[in-house]
Amino acid sequence: MTTHKALLLSSLTTPISLQTVPTPSATPGSATLRVLAAGLQSYARAIFTGALPYALALPQVPGASCVARVLEVGPDATALLPGQLVWVDATITARDDADCNFLLGLHGGVSAGSQKLMRESWRDGCYAEIVKAPLENCYPLDEALLTRYGVEELAGLSTVLVPFGGLEEAGVGAGTTVIVAPATGKFSGGAVLVALAMGARVVAAGRSAEGLEKLKSFPGAAERLVSVRLVSDVEEDAKALFAATGGKGAKVYMDLSPPAAGRDGTPTHVTACLGALKRGGTALFMGGIQRGVEVPYGLMMFRNLTVKGKFMYERTQAERLIKMVEFGNLTMGKASGMTVAGTFGLEEIEEALDFATERTGWGGDVVLVPNA
Structure with missing residues (x-):
């Protein structure tokens, strides 16, 4: 598969659009994944138009985190395997500088180093059929323990x-x-x-x-x-x-x-x-x-x-939180009001943005499903 569909934000003055883009290959330190569900923030349109002045590296594919299935892993992967269900974490940290971090497909951070990392290495996010992410940002999910949730509900893990x-x-x-x-x-x-x-x-x-x-x-x-x-x-x-x-x-x-x-x-x-x-x-x-x-x-x-x-969380905290969900210590989904109000394909992005803008409170999440 040499190409795939992705939502591309070319500028803050033109609407985000569905495009055919080259499919990346897994390189050392990375994995490519088929995106199953990615949450759409209520303020996404404000980011895409510049009303909310987040640091971006245009043109780029937005989308901060997602639930996905591994397609290919880099040669240095020792545990992550093709076919695994994973949650892709948006918080990307430079491997040579822990103070340099940004949010995948959402915000380039506040330092020149973090913005360089977004611009040159991890520009594109999860609003696509396929995403490339660092190995350390792919958290395996135990499907046997999570049968009570759909992938759309699990997309709310960052919440x-x-x-x-x-x-x-x-x-x-x-x-x-x-x-x-x-x-x-x-x-x-x-x-x-x-x-x-x-x-x-x-x-x-x-x-x-x-x-x-x-x-x-x-x-x-x-x-x-x-x-x-x-x-x-x-x-x-x-x-x-x-x-x-x-x-x-x-x-x-x-x-x-x-x-x-x-x-x-x-x-x-x-x-x-x-x-x-x-x-x-x-x-x-x-x-x-x-x-x-x-x-x-x-x-x-x-x-x-x-x-x-406090900016986001640490890797060990993400691992503990996922275990809390897997073992039932923390309840997500309908039982806690974390309902999904609507799911949309990539081609329905304008409708999805309108729908999400009206849903700022608890519950009623909006989710993109690129490979429905």
Whole structure:
């Protein structure tokens, strides 16, 4: 197979289009894979038009991660085999510089090195019939343990893996109280789901009563989930959040705010959540806010608080999270509201983009199936 179909983004001023492109071969350190399912973000159109200014290497095939089946492996592969079902991780890290990383087919990172790595070595992503990826980014999935899920549902692994990376690094476990705010988006909803699976007591906060209601169906929610509807008043929200922790404060506050949240300065929920942390607590910033936010200096000092940024996750964390899903410790799919609202072929990309734009909250995922 010398060619295959792929969605090519040539520029930010022309629509993404389906093209016939050369099929890559597996080289040392890589594998080629047949893409079965790849999630389409609600903000994908904003990236493709430049409204969301992500670093890209145009022309390129977008698509950050996917579930795929191995076609061919490079000569240095020792465990990965053709035919295996795998999850392809979007986080690509330079082999000679751990500080140099970017997101496959999505964002070239912030350094010249990471953008060079995207541009010259791993330009094309998963919105294609075939994708080439580093061996270390291909995580085998145990099909015998995952029969309860379809590949479209497994495409949502990144939704829960991203928050897991931060929660585990912050020491979240049984008995830990965690505030997630906002908590009704895809990744933030994933943070609530994962924190409950890790044994934490979770305070889920947001402005949408309907969105907060969805979280109550999560496994463990009846016993360990409290929701707080925010009113955009720092003092009132901080008081409500603190009360929801049992009056003792939270050990961890995870923020997965979308880019729009920081448009007009520091969002009120950030200040309120910092005020609801206990002494020695940690605030995890893992969202999409592109501008600076203010922190209350005196509060940070007197309570010995830590503000920590976390980009994605580590390889060992990805392996642990996949085992949690395989062994049933973490429930995905319909049982946790991780529903698939629509699946689309590559030729239906415009319809898929319109459909995805309307689905920003928890559940209702949109998935591309290039080889349906």
